[in-house]
Amino acid sequence: MRRNGLLIMLKLITLVGSFFFVMVLAILNGAIGNLCASGVMIFASLGVAKVIGENVVLPFGWIIALTIGCGILRGILRYFEQYSNHYIAFKLLAIIRDKIFTKLRILAPAKLESKKKGSIISLLTADIETLEVFYAHTISPIAIALISSITIIIFVSIISSIYLGLVALISYLIIGVLLPIISSKALKSTGVKYRNEFASFSAYFLDSIKGVKEIILNNSENRRKEEINKRSTKLFNNTTLIKRKSSISFGITEVLVSLSIIVSLIVGIILVNNNELTLGFMIIGVVAITSSFGPIIAISSLPSNLTQTFASGDRVLNLMEEAPQVIDVSNKNDFKYEKLDVNNLDFKYDNELILKDINLNINKGEIVGIVGESGCGKSTLLKLLLRFYESKGIKYNDIDINEINTNSLYENVTMASQTTYLFDDTILYNLKIAKEDASEEEIIEACKKASIHDFIMSLPDGYNTKVGPTLNNLSAGEKQRIGLARCFLRGSELILLDEVTSNVDAINEGIILKSLKDLKNEKTIILVSHRKSTMAIADRIYEIDKGRIIEYGR
Numbered sequence: 001m002r003r004n005g006l007l008i009m010l011k012l013i014t015l016v017g018s019f020f021f022v023m024v025l026a027i028l029n030g031a032i033g034n035l036c037a038s039g040v041m042i043f044a045s046l047g048v049a050k051v052i053g054e055n056v057v058l059p060f061g062w063i064i065a066l067t068i069g070c071g072i073l074r075g076i077l078r079y080f081e082q083y084s085n086h087y088i089a090f091k092l093l094a095i096i097r098d099k100i101f102t103k104l105r106i107l108a109p110a111k112l113e114s115k116k117k118g119s120i121i122s123l124l125t126a127d128i129e130t131l132e133v134f135y136a137h138t139i140s141p142i143a144i145a146l147i148s149s150i151t152i153i154i155f156v157s158i159i160s161s162i163y164l165g166l167v168a169l170i171s172y173l174i175i176g177v178l179l180p181i182i183s184s185k186a187l188k189s190t191g192v193k194y195r196n197e198f199a200s201f202s203a204y205f206l207d208s209i210k211g212v213k214e215i216i217l218n219n220s221e222n223r224r225k226e227e228i229n230k231r232s233t234k235l236f237n238n239t240t241l242i243k244r245k246s247s248i249s250f251g252i253t254e255v256l257v258s259l260s261i262i263v264s265l266i267v268g269i270i271l272v273n274n275n276e277l278t279l280g281f282m283i284i285g286v287v288a289i290t291s292s293f294g295p296i297i298a299i300s301s302l303p304s305n306l307t308q309t310f311a312s313g314d315r316v317l318n319l320m321e322e323a324p325q326v327i328d329v330s331n332k333n334d335f336k337y338e339k340l341d342v343n344n345l346d347f348k349y350d351n352e353l354i355l356k357d358i359n360l361n362i363n364k365g366e367i368v369g370i371v372g373e374s375g376c377g378k379s380t381l382l383k384l385l386l387r388f389y390e391s392k393g394i395k396y397n398d399i400d401i402n403e404i405n406t407n408s409l410y411e412n413v414t415m416a417s418q419t420t421y422l423f424d425d426t427i428l429y430n431l432k433i434a435k436e437d438a439s440e441e442e443i444i445e446a447c448k449k450a451s452i453h454d455f456i457m458s459l460p461d462g463y464n465t466k467v468g469p470t471l472n473n474l475s476a477g478e479k480q481r482i483g484l485a486r487c488f489l490r491g492s493e494l495i496l497l498d499e500v501t502s503n504v505d506a507i508n509e510g511i512i513l514k515s516l517k518d519l520k521n522e523k524t525i526i527l528v529s530h531r532k533s534t535m536a537i538a539d540r541i542y543e544i545d546k547g548r549i550i551e552y553g554r
């Protein structure tokens with residue numbers, strides 16, 4: 001879904017919520033601060049006007065004090081403006097991260113199983129950072145420019161002349177509205193192209209780093225290097241183009257500011273000549289206009305990053321508004337696993353039916369095997385049993401899975417998936433994920449069942465050894481066995497095991513299978529595997545073939 005800039009802006013502002021007042025404070029600080037900056041010049045010119053004999057009621061002492069006061073106040077207000085803007089921005093980023101995390105929890109696991117996983121990671125990192133620009137450097141500059149410009153126009157019109165006020169109004173409209181619109185149009189296509197190329201370059205580069213082993217083994221370094229060079233040159237040319245375009249826009253802004261000042265001076269001189277305005281008050285008016293372009297210039301430099309901010313905002317809003325595949329169930333039924341019945345289950349991810357008319361019944365204490373060729377839908381079936389996706393036809397204890405409280409489902413059913421994710425922490429921490437209050441004995445018992453205890457004890461730091469993606473210090477089989485230990489530790493009634501012995505050697509597999517067999521009668525196990533040796537412990541075996549399931553042996 002693509003929204004227009006205004007809608008994105010409005011929606012992002014509504015996310016501000018309780019910070020709205022801090023934001024108003026920041027804007028007032030900024031606006032008054034800018035007016036103080038103009039005030040220094042205006043009071044100084046008031047002094048000049050008094051010197052040349054204008055009727056100024058304020059005594060000199062006051063004028064000097066006000067000039068200095070404005071200068072000091074400007075500094076203080078500027079500090080508070082920056083402070084409150086960044087305070088809001090970073091607080092908001094924390095809130096948005098939290099909202100996204102909560103949303104991901106609702107969307108997960110279906111969303112995180114999908115092919116769009118990579119874009120979520122960039123959303124959590126780059127896009128949210130970009131929003132800082134929006135909250136700290138976009139909303140308030142626009143509001144500040146609006147407030148201070150209107151004040152200056154009114155001030156000049158009253159104190160000096162309505163014609164000078166008009167000159168100010170027209171200048172602000174051209175520099176602060178028209179020019180940004182034109183230059184954002186000119187920059188838009190280049191900006192979008194740059195962003196896409198940047199994303200694709202980063203992805204390619206990251207991919208190359210991840211696959212460096214493959215690249216070396218296949219001797220394809222030069223091809224990769226050439227491609228990286230090509231993409232980097234393209235990116236460089238694009239950056240140059242953007243810089244050139246935005247430099248032109250900066251240049252035009254400066255020229256227009258100078259022109260506006262010259263025009264206001266000419267208008268002022270004409271007014272003085274026609275005796276419609278005295279020299280002193282003409283000077284005050286022209287000086288007020290001259291000193292007032294700061295906030296407007298700040299707006300005209302927005303478009304170069306605004307398109308990027310909007311694109312990021314759009315993606316963040318898209319995620320926030322995405323409807324989840326499944327909604328957690330609460331306040332319905334809790335259960336304690338006795339039996340599982342699957343009747344006439346159909347399932348498709350996109351268009352193609354993966355599972356057709358699946359029927360199976362699994363009683364307490366059974367070990368049931370599921371086989372079938374790669375890609376036939378074995379993992380999909382297990383995911384459905386955990387309600388990763390919505391489906392019809394799955395019943396636990398005769399209760400429809402969609403009527404079972406999600407917490408109760410996760411209490412009763414657990415899965416060791418095909419790939420085990422280990423967090424960057426100790427082995428102990430990674431095991432306790434499954435059961436926070438597990439005792440030492442429980443942990444050791446689970447690890448013994450998963451045939452990983454001896455290995456862990458052989459490590460210098462034992463259970464306190466650090467593991468995880470950044471260290472990547474465990475073999476595939478060791479990771480798998482930790483995943484299995486988690487499963488044992490969890491102690492659920494129904495255990496779904498997806499290829500948990502695929503990377504394990506025969507000796508360790510033997511130990512694991514014996515543990516599983518010992519669990520029989522106590523727990524129920526569904527075992528997915530390609531291995532004949534693994535299937536040997538199954539009471540019954542189902543085969544999935546072209547989406548259909550057949551029970552073919554004991």
Ligand SMILES: Nc1ncnc2c1ncn2[C@@H]1O[C@H](COP(=O)(O)OP(=O)(O)OP(=O)(O)O)[C@@H](O)[C@H]1O
Nearest residue numbers: 113114349350354373374375376377378379380381
């Ligand atoms: N999130 C998804 N979105 C779309 N299609 C998917 C998704 N996950 C899996 N598939 C597709 O569904 C089919 C079944 O996948 P599944 O992972 O269930 O197979 P599998 O039987 O477990 O295979 P393997 O033995 O290789 O693990 C495959 O063709 C796969 O490409």
Ligand SMILES: [Mg+2]
Nearest residue numbers: 378379418498
């Ligand atoms: Mg699978």
